[in-house]
Amino acid sequence: MASITQPEPAEIELPRSRGHWRNVWAKFRKRRLAFASLIIITFIYLLGIFAPVIQTHDYQATDLMRTQQGPSAENWFGTDRAGRDIYTRVVWGIQTTVIITITTFVTGSLFLGVTVGLVAGYFRGWIDAIIMRVGEVVSAFPDILLIILLAATLRPRIVEFARNVEDSTGISGLVSSGIVDYVVIGIALLPLSWFGMMRLVRGQVLALREAEYVEAARAMGTTTPRILFRHILPNVVSPIIVSVSFGIGAIALSEVVLSFFGLGVQPPRPSLGVMIGEVTARGGASVSVLRDHPEQLLAPIIVVWLLIFCWNIVGDALNDVLNPRAR
């Protein structure tokens, strides 16, 4: 994940590219807070990625003789009402967040948003008009509502489909592995992640397509895809990076909200949202839990909190470094 914020110069072929990115990186490193945030983010994500290795227990193993324990050497963050180890569940929950963040960004923001934005901006005309209008319709819905509506209505259909696939192909574990959950959440979060990115890219492209070097390329008979991906895209990378870094925190939070309502990740697989929803009985017991067993509520919440905070700091810094003219 962290690589999104550490642009790989090798992938970009632009006259100024290599030196430019090295320069950006150097400036970014000078911002101590942002750099520290990036390290924290990397650390958190590494915890999630290596969850199977660093877990101290089995995330679904209940131990009814050790329920509601406070933090101890055995259970670093204590145990929940079913005697499950909270530390283990948190790191697995982070893994869920990592997977969802990646799938959502890869499918939604990066793939769909960037491509559609490029197309709309470059071709303009009716293609652009249609895309923009569709986008407006989608973005006219209140965010959270649309996400919940999509998750609620699509999930059973997708699960049904996956089970049919399992039955007909003999592949097992498609549903139980959680892949289906990720697909559902990814689709539900699409509208959130897609339109903003598209609009951003489109705006940049609209400006760039008139640039001299693009006109020159066109005059030389360069094919359209080549112009789009070789000449225009690399110059849109900076704003994309900034936008992605601001958006990732929101994605983590959206997963929490969906799982809180039981529409996200399915038990026994832990996720930060599932843990928060479970321990607070969907909000109602949150005050009591905070008072009597704060570690159960705080463990997942602090992770979400840190992620959102750090991504904002990083986004801010990148914004300054990459778009010196912007405020």
Next chain:
Amino acid sequence: MLAYILRRLLWTPVLLALAAFFVFLMGTIAPGDPAELRLGNRATPERIERERERLGLDDPIPVRYVRYVAGVLRGDFGESYQYLGKPVLSIIGPRLWVSVQLNIAALLVAVAIGLPLGFYAAKRQGTGRDPAIVITILILYAMPVFFTAPFLILFFAVKLSWVPAAGWGGFFSPQIILPALTIGIPGAAIFVRHMRASTLEVIGQEYIRTAHAKGMSNFVVNYRHVARNALLPILTIMGFTLAGMFGGSLIVELIYGIPGAGRLSLDAIFQRDFPVLTAFVLLGAGMLVLANLAIDVAYTIVDPRIRLQ
């Protein structure tokens, strides 16, 4: 510009019609049957069939959609499936009003905290206080509501008994305080950020330096020139914030037991109360579109160099 506004206004109904159609589509994809939900699990299949007929659920989607649109054009948003016999508007209206009041209160909190703090931070740029303020406010901004809400309740309602823990008593009741803080404090971050940025920009302008040079007092320069000019762009942000709050206070309404629109729309999704949901989407989308348009127009008034086309 008039032509532009006209074009945008003409597009709005089309957008709304598409949004409504989208909800209809979701309604057919979604499992769960409003008639069945309403009647509960003791209903016989014939009963459910009769109920479906009564609710008009048996007709094909295009027919229902056209019927719905025709109704809306006459100002009739239909009747709720869940609360049978209640016109949708009579259900949504009061709930929406609650949410609007709550969000205005939250906006006031955000503005009251955010603007002075942002201004102060900008004036103290270069000292340790500026980053301290920015970081603090970002920490508050990132704070998940799942923590803020129970924390505020525990501290201010249960421990100190200063304010009620939950419920709704209108804009001027003490019950609004905690939820308004819960939404408003993270919201303040946005205002700090923008106020700080726009103040910094204004401070750098020639006329401020001129004012100082003329020997105007610091106070006058600060308040007459800097603050006032820095506020202009903030206005538009307020507009966005208000429009965007629609439905955003869902979890806050849930935990504080506030009978607002967020709760209602969530119920409508889970109860498959599509008339209520559709009306809600239409109103929300309409407000958002109009808010955007108003902002665009406001831009041209604030800054005549901007032309709408």
Next chain:
Amino acid sequence: MIFGMALSLVLIAAVACTGSSESPTEAAAPATSTPPAARATQPAIAPDLQGKNDSAAAVGDSGPKRGGVFNTLWSDPPTIDPHLVTDGTSYGIVIEVFSGLVRLGSNPANPFEPDLAESWSVLEGGTVYEFKLRNDLVFSNGDPVTAQDFKWSFERAANPDTASTVAEEFLGDIVGIKDIVEGNATTAEGIEVVDERTLRLTIDAPKAYFIAKLTYPTAFVLNRNNVETLGRNWTDDPVSTGPFTLKEYRIGQRIRLARNDNFWDRNAYLDEVVFNLAGGVAMAMYENDEIDITGVGLADLERVQDPTEELNKDLVEVPPNFAVSYVGFNINEPPFDDAAFRQALNHAVDKQLIADQVFSNLVKPAYGIIPPGFPGFSSEIKGLEFDPDLARDLLNQSAYADPDSRPRIVLTVPGTGGSPGLTTEVVADMWRQNLGIEIEIQQVEWATYIQDLHRGRLQAWSGLSWQADYPDPQTFIDVLFRSTSAINYGGYSNPRVDEYVVSAQTEQDATQRVQFYNDAEQIIVSEAAWLPLWWGVDSKALVKPWVQDYRFSSLTIAKFKDVWLDK
């Protein structure tokens, strides 16, 4: 059936969502109409038979005081038309406002009390019931209540236009009602108005439980003029006969009941009862004096049980309500078509341990179907106790001993509305640890859940509990397990069980009748039609010290008429 509609357990439901408890009750489903979010906490104060005899001193001093407002949390009732009520949330409001011939009382030995009828007699070998109405009965607006009103009300409840889903169930025994329900008639010859004050009901066969059914709101009396003038919106301003009248109902916000000064009995003491429908964190609201009563959820249990806590003084024991929660199996789908497999699952779950450790003994492990204290409960029923070795043996004997040939098992829980199923997760883990059986847990929204349940599409399900509608074992055994019952969702079918419950329907000898039900129950339990989990829920509540004569009961009865505030 249930008092809370079928699946819906009100209390539970309610509780599950917000404040008062996360609890065991999570097991229960949300009321049908209840979206998750929405469900507020209705303090689950159902139960208790003996009531809370508090502070004799205070009573001695001054006697009940008139006036005051009682505040409580509730959830939005799906309806307040008595004839449409099928769920406990609506029921709890409706019985405070409306009333009928007979009502449930708090004496479990003889739970039926005369209400608007001062007396009744059973004639013709049990097929004719003659009710004598009280003198000078009036509606809240002063209109007289006559036998004619009852006839009209019953017929209105059955009329297809009313769209009651339970009219046939509760009134269908009366001769002629079925014809109305089917749309072939508008009046029932089985309802005879003898004179202004005498009503005679003829039923199709002698049925011991008929009087019980008349306590359900479907049999409540409405004011014809009121209903016909206001049409579908008559519940906005209903005329009623109960201890309170509906003063204000704002959907999603609150319901205010005001004292009915035309009530036939002693008028209520309270000026108003306010049901807050918007929810909130119940415990915090209680501590902050915003509500006068709340159920205690798991999260707060430890604290309120601590004698040094101030709240501890308000703690009231609430005997469990008459409900049973369970894991249901679809008997027609492998692997649940094999009784040995189902028995293995039953024996593999240590319910006592879960109750102790996870639910702080707020729930009572169920080894049968009919809850203790309920008419027809028998301690003789032999349940499938925890025995992992036996469970493994049974699994090996079953047709699904080999994990490779075992079909995928999906256990569905309603994921929105209640809390996610902690019970389910613990039970699933016990199956995993004791039997090596891996299952998938699937949370679905309530809307999807109920649809799939009705269609018999769920392989196994959890998150439901069944609460008694009226004190008769029929409400459990017959309704849930007769092979032709519409809500026998698991498709359980055993000819002997069918035979027993059919015989019990008309059996006049009470002991023999209970015996039939117990025999049927033993078969059901032994064959492991379900995995019964808990009896009753939420057995603790907090009541503010100034609340007097608030009586809990295991069946929901009108209780605010006796409540008074000493402050």
